[in-house]
Structures are given as structure tokens and as C-alpha cells.
Amino acid sequence: PTASTPDLPARYALAQRVAQQAAERGLAYYQGREDLNIEHKGGDRRDMVSAADCTLEDFIRAELQAAFPEDGFLGEESGSADLQARCLWVVDPIDGTACFLNGLHNWCVSIGMLLDGEPYIGAVADPNHRELFHGMRGQGAFVNDQPLRVSSASHVREGLLGVGTFYARGTEHFIPFLTQLLAEGGMFLRNGSGALMTAYVAAGRLLGYYETLLKSWDCVAGLVLVAEAGGRSNDFLRGDGLLQGNPYLVACPGVYQHVREMIGPMLDQD
Numbered sequence: 543p544t545a546s547t548p549d550l551p552a553r554y555a556l557a558q559r560v561a562q563q564a565a566e567r568g569l570a571y572y573q574g575r576e577d578l579n580i581e582h583k584g585g586d587r588r589d590m591v592s593a594a595d596c597t598l599e600d601f602i603r604a605e606l607q608a609a610f611p612e613d614g615f616l617g618e619e620s621g622s623a624d625l626q627a628r629c630l631w632v633v634d635p636i637d638g639t640a641c642f643l644n645g646l647h648n649w650c651v652s653i654g655m656l657l658d659g660e661p662y663i664g665a666v667a668d669p670n671h672r673e674l675f676h677g678m679r680g681q682g683a684f685v686n687d688q689p690l691r692v693s694s695a696s697h698v699r700e701g702l703l704g705v706g707t708f709y710a711r712g713t714e715h716f717i718p719f720l721t722q723l724l725a726e727g728g729m730f731l732r733n734g735s736g737a738l739m740t741a742y743v744a745a746g747r748l749l750g751y752y753e754t755l756l757k758s759w760d761c762v763a764g765l766v767l768v769a770e771a772g773g774r775s776n777d778f779l780r781g782d783g784l785l786q787g788n789p790y791l792v793a794c795p796g797v798y799q800h801v802r803e804m805i806g807p808m809l810d811q812d
């Protein structure tokens with residue numbers, strides 16, 4: 543392949559391998575075999591980062607860079623390089639840090655790749671449950687080797703809706719949304735990892751997932767999974783979404799429109 547025709551299957555295989563290896567390294571920290579050295583971003587006790595987050599991101603970034611030096615990179619902990627590259631890796635080394643640091647199993651490694659600005663490759667590795675969610679545009683999505691399919695439900699009563707909100711982000715729409723969801727017979731789940739909840743939508747375990755404001759490293763990988771599994775999503779990357787984040791909704795086709803109406807216009811406004 544030349545520089546103008548990126549080798550996408552090779553990048554898909556790389557994403558899966560590196561996500562798995564990073565997840566195994568994460569387990570060594572999680573199980574207490576490595577020192578976590580916890581710090582608080584900007585001194586805020588609610589926004590934690592550990593040596594595991596930074597070490598895993600450095601490992602992932604080095605592996606991707608070694609294999610494809612021409613590609614760009616955006617990660618939660620180490621920032622960005624070559625954002626204009628055709629292939630742009632978007633990485634969260636540990637999604638679910640609060641769970642990770644509190645001994646809860648809901649965390650994962652999320653490695654996504656944009657091709658020309660569109661989500662194209664996704665790998666989400668959950669070592670505690672031995673699940674690797676992966677997909678590439680046009681090739682389907684899988685958990686380990688099982689194909690993923692979103693739920694066939696047609697009403698929020700028929701299952702669980704993932705929800706999320708981060709302490710420092712606009713929450714004024716959130717409580718009215720939950721009130722309406724409950725009034726309609728729905729039920730919500732917040733497990734602390736947006737990347738995992740997105741993978742669970744692709745797998746049909748959750749009907750959908752709504753977060754008031756998510757970052758691109760939380761969901762670029764998952765957006766590939768959801769699209770390949772037959773789900774819908776809002777225009778998450780619009781505007782400055784890649785760098786600043788946006789409100790986020792993914793869902794199976796049978797409930798997407800209704801959940802979107804419950805959220806209201808803020809879903810696709812700034």
C-alpha cells in the first residue's frame with residue numbers, strides 16, 4: 543500500500559492486539575501488582591488519574607506510532623499529534639477510571655480510528671470479563687468471535703437504557719430526562735464506563751446509551767461497533783466534537799427516535 547491507500551486490515555489487527563495487551567497490563571495495576579500513584583486533575587478530588595492511565599496510554603501510543611508513523615493520535619492523557627492525518631487514532635487508555643480505582647470491574651481500554659474523519663476501526667478490551675469488542679466499517683462487529691447485533695426492542699419498557707453524566711458537565715436536562723424515562727416504564731443503568739456501555743448497546747445488552755457530554759476518546763471505537771451492529775447514533779463529531787466532546791446518544795433503531803425526543807433539542811445543539 544502507498545501513503546494514499548492506508549492498509550486498513552493491518553490497522554484493524556493492530557488495534558485488537560494493542561487493546562488486549564494494554565488491558566492485560568491494566569490488570570496488573572488493578573490487581574495491586576503495580577503502584578497506582580493516584581493524582582487529581584487540576585486538584586479536583588473527583589477527577590482522578592493514576593500511573594496506570596498514563597503508562598497504558600504511553601504504551602498504546604508507542605505501539606501505534608511504531609507500526610504506522612504516518613498516522614495521527616489523540617489520547618485522553620497525552621494529547622494529540624498530526625490531527626490532520628488520514629488515519630487518526632483516538633484512544634482512552636482506561637475508560638472507567640473511577641471504577642478501576644475503586645475496585646469495580648467496569649473499565650476497559652478503548653482504541654478507535656478515524657479514516658478521513660469518520661469512525662472506521664474500534665477495539666474495546668475488558669480484561670475482567672475476558673471480552674474484546676471489535677469492528678471495522680463494512681466488516682461487522684464482534685465480541686471475541688461472536689457477531690454483535692443491537693436489540694430488536696421497540697419501546698424503552700423492553701430493556702435497560704445506559705445513562706451517564708460527568709460531575710462537571712451540564713446536568714440541567716438530565717433529571718427531567720430520567721423522570722420521563724421512568725414514567726414511561728423504562729429503567730436506567732450507569733456502570734461508569736461510557737466505552738463499555740456503548741459496546742453493550744452494540745451487543746443488544748442495553749437498548750441505548752445517553753450521556754450529557756462525552757469525549758471522543760470515550761466513544762470513537764464504540765461508534766464503529768454500534769454502526770456495524772445495526773444501531774443509530776447522533777452526529778457526535780459535529781463542530782468541535784473531536785476535541786471538545788458533545789452530547790451523545792446511541793441506541794437500537796426501535797427506540798432511538800423516542801429517546802432522542804425525550805432528551806430534547808440539546809442533543810444536537812451546542
Ligand code: IPD
Pocket residue numbers: 618634636637638639640706707708733734735736737753755756760
Ligand atoms: C468517563 C467514563 C464515564 C463517563 C464520563 C467519562 P474516564 O471516562 O466514560 O462513564 O460518564 O463522562 O469521563 O475518565 O473514566 O476515562
Ligand code: CA
Pocket residue numbers: 634636637638759760
Ligand atoms: Ca473515558
Ligand code: CA
Pocket residue numbers: 595618634635636637638639
Ligand atoms: Ca480515561
Ligand code: CA
Pocket residue numbers: 590618639
Ligand atoms: Ca479521565
